[in-house]
Amino acid sequence: MNLYMNLAELLGARIEQGLYRPGERLPSVRALSLEHGVSLSTVQQAYRQLEEAGLVSPRPKSGYFVAEHLSMPALPAISRPAQRPVDISQWEQVLELVRANPRPDVIQLGRGMPDIESPTLKPLLRSLAQLSRRLDMPGLYYDNIHGNLGLREQIARLALDSGCTLAAGDLVVTTGCHEALSTSIRAVCEPGDIVAVDSPSFHGAMQTLKGFGMKALEIPTDPVTGISLEALELALEQWPIKLIQITPNCNNPLGYIMPEARKKALLTLAQRYDVAIIEDDVYGDLAYTYPRPRTLKSFDEDGRVLLCSSFSKTLAPGLRVGWVAPGRYLERVLHMKYISTGSTACQPQLAIADFIAQGHYQPHLRRVRAQYQRARDQMSDWVTRYFPPGTRASRPQGGFMLWVELPERFDTLRLNRALLEQGVQIAVGSIFSASGKYRHCLRMNFAARATPQIEAAVRKVGETACRLLAQDDNGG
Amino acid sequence: MNLYMNLAELLGARIEQGLYRPGERLPSVRALSLEHGVSLSTVQQAYRQLEEAGLVSPRPKSGYFVAEHLSMPALPAISRPAQRPVDISQWEQVLELVRANPRPDVIQLGRGMPDIESPTLKPLLRSLAQLSRRLDMPGLYYDNIHGNLGLREQIARLALDSGCTLAAGDLVVTTGCHEALSTSIRAVCEPGDIVAVDSPSFHGAMQTLKGFGMKALEIPTDPVTGISLEALELALEQWPIKLIQITPNCNNPLGYIMPEARKKALLTLAQRYDVAIIEDDVYGDLAYTYPRPRTLKSFDEDGRVLLCSSFSKTLAPGLRVGWVAPGRYLERVLHMKYISTGSTACQPQLAIADFIAQGHYQPHLRRVRAQYQRARDQMSDWVTRYFPPGTRASRPQGGFMLWVELPERFDTLRLNRALLEQGVQIAVGSIFSASGKYRHCLRMNFAARATPQIEAAVRKVGETACRLLAQDDNGG
Missing domain, CATH: 3.40.640.10 (Type I PLP-dependent aspartate aminotransferase-like (Major domain))
Structure with a gap:
């Protein structure tokens, strides 16, 4: 890997781990150059890459600052499954997910599909x-x-x-x-x-x-x-x-x-x-x-x-x-x-x-990792904005899947049926449990680049969840 | 399928089924033209294809004759396996077969590999x-x-x-x-x-x-x-x-x-x-x-x-x-x-x-079927020539595998070990039985075009079998 990529990943990891806080000023180009024994232009390249990844933002004459975080939902609590061996159920729900033919009119947020449109492929x-x-x-x-x-x-x-x-x-x-x-x-x-x-x-x-x-x-x-x-x-x-x-x-x-x-x-x-x-x-x-x-x-x-x-x-x-x-x-x-x-x-x-x-694997990984990390922040932000109050979500440290927890009484199977008419599908939480727990949870894929279409799809998920919850509250 | 190909397959099937015997004269071009309602040139094309397949041979001014068969070993008897349910063994022998890395110095007659060099692919x-x-x-x-x-x-x-x-x-x-x-x-x-x-x-x-x-x-x-x-x-x-x-x-x-x-x-x-x-x-x-x-x-x-x-x-x-x-x-x-x-x-x-x-499948099949049928006859002939007297062999009606039965006391595992030094491998018979029967049998692939190299390999199998049998007879 190039020197500047190394440095960018190191700084990115420090930001990710909370060593530098949102809005905080980052070390100067000169300081980093001395610390890591690399040239000034290497540091500048590293900062430019972090800027592209949305992790830092430059302020004229002041240097680089940690980007202000997008809003983030609270984390789910530790899970409490039944503590005894069970026969596994849920095959019908899984079959529904894997049998689905790709339909151009449906945005599939449910499957484990990476972004395959990266030019690095x-x-x-x-x-x-x-x-x-x-x-x-x-x-x-x-x-x-x-x-x-x-x-x-x-x-x-x-x-x-x-x-x-x-x-x-x-x-x-x-x-x-x-x-x-x-x-x-x-x-x-x-x-x-x-x-x-x-x-x-x-x-x-x-x-x-x-x-x-x-x-x-x-x-x-x-x-x-x-x-x-x-x-x-x-x-x-x-x-x-x-x-x-x-x-x-x-x-x-x-x-x-x-x-x-x-x-x-x-x-x-x-x-x-x-x-x-x-x-x-x-x-x-x-x-x-x-x-x-x-x-x-x-x-x-x-x-x-x-x-x-x-x-x-x-x-x-x-x-x-x-x-x-x-x-x-x-x-x-x-x-x-x-x-x-x-x-x-x-x-x-x-x-x-x-x-x-031929050396194409690591550059590809670097690109998609950075993309997924940005997309995670964006998706978390949308969940905060569009999902019912009290919604919790995971804080993934890798990959491209977000786990979302709705109020306990909610039924995501019902949500998914309502969403199909609107051209969106999610993965229902119950398939992630041997015994059909997590009916109130769902998993969404954030591998695709954050387009207005994707935002609209996530918004539909959130707003439909709000609507179904309101119906329940009204005894509907 | 073309008319002439249809006709060639029909005639080929009749020859195969023994309706026309080796050396027998086949219907004239005119007779076939009338019988099947096709042109004279269609019949001629069909005969040319059968000629290429080695099934018929023209004699000047006398028409087409069924090709004299190559020599053919006797068929094996009906199998007599143990008539009770058994736990299946022989994994080690199968593993040896499927683990083998392709080696350019070894002619692999043991595997189920078709001819993939056909231009129709x-x-x-x-x-x-x-x-x-x-x-x-x-x-x-x-x-x-x-x-x-x-x-x-x-x-x-x-x-x-x-x-x-x-x-x-x-x-x-x-x-x-x-x-x-x-x-x-x-x-x-x-x-x-x-x-x-x-x-x-x-x-x-x-x-x-x-x-x-x-x-x-x-x-x-x-x-x-x-x-x-x-x-x-x-x-x-x-x-x-x-x-x-x-x-x-x-x-x-x-x-x-x-x-x-x-x-x-x-x-x-x-x-x-x-x-x-x-x-x-x-x-x-x-x-x-x-x-x-x-x-x-x-x-x-x-x-x-x-x-x-x-x-x-x-x-x-x-x-x-x-x-x-x-x-x-x-x-x-x-x-x-x-x-x-x-x-x-x-x-x-x-x-x-x-x-x-796009219509490429049937023409491909026609070509390889004819090739395999010719190769079967050739391989059977080699077995008659090079294998120990009393060797029996199957008479395949399709595919590209010949089953060869050596005298009852013979051990093909030992044969295969001796063959490896000579750059040839066969499939030992015991892997085709749940209980390790058929140790005296072997399977050979005849998909590859009959080259002098293949003939030399089959000859090595036969001659090595003869040598091992003679050693046994001498108590060696």
């Missing part, structure tokens, strides 16, 4: 096109069951950023993170086993548990620090838990990054009770802070963590390229991968390997 | 390249969980050729036939259930049964007419069978096409004992006869057949595009598909839909 399309023109047609062959070696080498290299030392042989390429999760779950568990999950939790992973006949034990989760280790320990004491399934970095749907000390403590717990951990890191590379947060896997000493990820959120979901580093479960995961899909489509693997090898 | 590569250049980037989006609608419409249209009336909504696109099989198995069965399979049987399907904890009951199978209905009925009487898993068209590994009357009788049995059928039709479009054989699904009246297929054998395996028509199990299959991979890579789906819609 162009080299990927070029690679795809070039592969199709090659006479040896590398995209048409059966792949080795591990996945393309070149791609696995690139993934292993990237993993260093999250503190992980992996070799290509430790990795299995999968058809999206979905297959990484499902092969991992099947590698560790038998039907009937109990799996502890953060709550709210990614609906796809929970539906996989359901499909394989496992029970979920939802653990209270804090919207800033993640799964409650105290509650988890109690649960481990009380139930024969086989596996912990968790998204510690840029959690879906809450957006938190679990602090490092808590990650280590979680691993100690897993060791003490001898349970495996499936770590979903699919949003990890989209953390707004630099360097990106470490994975649980990076602290794992005895191969009990199965690290699952993909390029679906960082590049594009239609590529369906994910991976898993299954630790001691490698052989089992290979078997499950073989029986699930045999191997993964070749051409997307080759194109991504090419894209990373 | 070029338009598919063009479609892939064009998709990558489109500004709206359709290949990058999340797909609907059913799969791309345009592709499903094309698949439904093609299904008419096998006697099936399907709508796009009856189909689910999968990541290869592998995912079609595994979602189908999981949709019908629970762990511990008994599944009846033809024997020898596709190792991938059996490893999937193993992975999900089911037991396989191997049914005796005839190398010409397929699974023994008599033995199957006895088994249905005796065991609580939940599912029949079968490949009736261009069977893998035996290559037979089950006669229509037996297909209907099989379905009647399934109805009487109320069991589901998973029909693997992945080689069905590669039948050498025209029109292609009907599927079991085409006789299915109450939705108990789950038809699984893919483009891996007809186009290219690296695309990883398959599908399933799950009948009454549609909702369960959708759930299993969602938890397995979420959705299938978009770009290959779009390119294939394009390829079929």
